[in-house]
Amino acid sequence: MMEKSTETIRTAYKGNAKHEKSEAIAPGWMLRATEAVMQYYLDKNLTLDPCILQEFPKPQEGHQYMMYAHIPFCKTLCSYCTFHRFLFKEYKAREYFVNLRKEIQSVHDMGYNFTSLYIGGGTTTVLMDELVKTIELTRTLFPGIKEVSCETDPQVMGDPSISMLKGLVDRMSIGVQSFDDGILKMTERDKFGTGKQVFDYIQKAQELFPICNVDMIFGFHGQTNEVLRSDLAKLLELSPRQITTYPLMVTSQTKRSVKDKIAAPPEIMAEQYRIILDTLCHDYTQLSSWAFGKSNNEGFDEYVIDNDEYLGVGSGAFSFLGDTLYVNTFSLRRYNERIGSGRNGVERKRTFDKFNVLQYRLLLGLFAGRLNRRYFKEVHGVNLDRALFKEVLGLKLAGAIKENPDDPNQFIVTDRGKLLGLVMMKDFYSAMDNIRAELRKPLKESDM
Template sequence: MAIDTTLNPSAQQAQHLMPNWQVHMTDKIMQYYIDRGLTVDPVILKSPPPPQEGHQYLLYMHVPFCHTLCTYCTFHRFLFKEYKAREYFKNLRAEMQMAKDLGYDFQSVYVGGGTTTILQDELIQTLELARKLFPHIREISCETDPKEIASPLFKNLQGLVDRMSIGVQSFDDSILKLTDRTKFGTGAEVYDRIAACQDLFPTCNVDMMFGFRGQSLDMIARDMELIRQLNPKQVTTYPLMVTSETRKSVKGMIAAEGQELSEQYNTILGTLGQHYRQLTSWTFGRTGDNEGIDEYVIDHDEYLGIGSGAFSFLGDSLYVNTFSLARYGQRIQSGQMGTERRREFTKHQILQYRLMLSIFAGRLSRKYFREVQGVNLDTALLKEMLGLRLAGAIRQDPTDPDKLTVTTVGKFLGLVMMKAFYSGMDNVRAQLRAPLKACDM
């Protein structure tokens, strides 16, 4: 691999977007609302509710298997055993058929994990069924890791997957060692694999990670320069997320906080941001058109999840499928879908959630809240809007009374809020996984 790693001078000029106290205060406010709202209660249901006329839904599929388990990952996953994974894919396809029988139709599909491509023949069969059951599908997004893309069978996903997201995290070998990801290859090996396969799909997204304590600005700038040279269509730059379950673990000790996180983020804006259009607080696109967004919740108010541990948001409620593989199989084989938990939200909680997503997406529109949510944004979320203005996160678009501009400070604030929100979701996963026994896996 012959690459030029000359650093952008802006990497040496990173500024604080928010002081430590403001980052910590945002975290505390988010934690307050997460503790109040992100809980789920047991529920006895044969299936989630049927679709509502005129509503659009995304289909989320979860594949909870990995060859090895990364220490910093809190997603729902199990060590791979082929016979269990093949039985699981069979049940996943059966649950998808149940969704069809309920009356659901989908234009977008997101396959998450785990390692979604761990059995590529099963995944291909599942995606082919999805396109058959739901002929209006326009986009299928899928996740994978740098080792899977080296498989000779990987190219068979061409034509089925529209957006492939590859979890690289960093090209720096010291960060790969810190996160126990040298098992996927060195930074140079991963770079070469992506260069060889990224043209297989209309959109190749490279997932990068920042927010490590001791991760220098030069290290981040070098990663961003390597991305520029690879020139994938889309890049996602996640901050390391620490949950209450892992705060005292190794993961908690390696996480950057406050101004250090702000400086790292500003370095990304000053390097990658010069070559890509910013799509959300942490996603960048080469063109911005027809790329798909890594965080599917932004453009889909409602989504149906299938598979063990999958989440659905339908109407005013969050639904969660059983985290037990055994229980999931039993439910599907008895003609029931996987849903076993539910949380109903108030209108104000839903409005706060959509406001957070709007800030994160950098697209805040009074028209959306008026026409979709049926409220006046400035009065329904009076305190929240005042806080955003005082923080310098938003300002009025002078060309359109319905639009508010999300500032650079606002984008960082959106990142901090989404980081806290996803950490809260990880806490829910950790709590639901805690009671699992060997017979559930």
């Protein structure tokens, strides 16, 4: 992997130009077929093997890395959430933060450096003083970090303590989901305030952080087009630097509780996606199938697009180094024991062959709105059209991509391609959530 690979990725996956009106999206049969193909490959390839890793592989000269840190605590647990999290207890959370900083120190001692830090959860801001100490340590150890991104919920924006993160966090991503009080109640997010209160919280947040990203979800059962348009109108009124519009993701962990209850059918999701494109692309550049920004060259939630390799710290964190996926233990007890005694937290891994890695990068290129032949040649040493002949041909026949007359290295991803990329990425993330569910299943009370 070449030293300029991250810059090659950023160049290849720049957002699309603004357009006036979306093209025809995709028929229902194509969406269902896409999901069936994705499910086949996910079932075949996305499996993990047990392991006890002594330490991460050494950093490779010329490679660039991003760090992900996981904070697995929430003061209340949403029933449909599939992320790795535990009910907050202060003494457990403080012990965890101490060990998280130990793990960060050990990664530094191995010789790693990072270009960016992404902090996810859980609720990252559950102990503000511990979060501040963790970010300060990380910035000190890794001066190569140019951007710190952090997730949180809207209610935190109304707490005066959020000002402690000013100057430490460059990009704050806020999980709003909807401004509609009915949707908030259905998804148990009314605990963070009414739609009006959430709107006011976001206005305050934009005064504190250089980049604010507002996370929204579409594809809810009962979320009419009028409700969606109202949410989009409020977003345009707020005018945040970034907007992310996730489709509702139903996994094996949640489908019993949400299927036919809060999840809309695929055809409605596709129609709502058309509305999102037609509304946001007048004022925003599209950064990926579901992310929009005022600028086309800044980081966003799907950090895997801009980073071939990333290292995760914390319980349940994922790392992708070289050709191998590593997963830290989901047991809070074992994480604290292993890190506290100077050992590594990884308990699962999967090494992929080159073809699997190329398929993965093809998915990310489609999802990001750009497929670039030069990236595959320079970073992976392959001719894209030959190495993934069937995949590229299938995307062309589906109307997802077409040749760019202005740049023979670059495909144009159509609006249909953006939707199919969104569907495939949704299925990929749902499969990752299924892995999380399987790894959490054997946890006992003593592990939490």
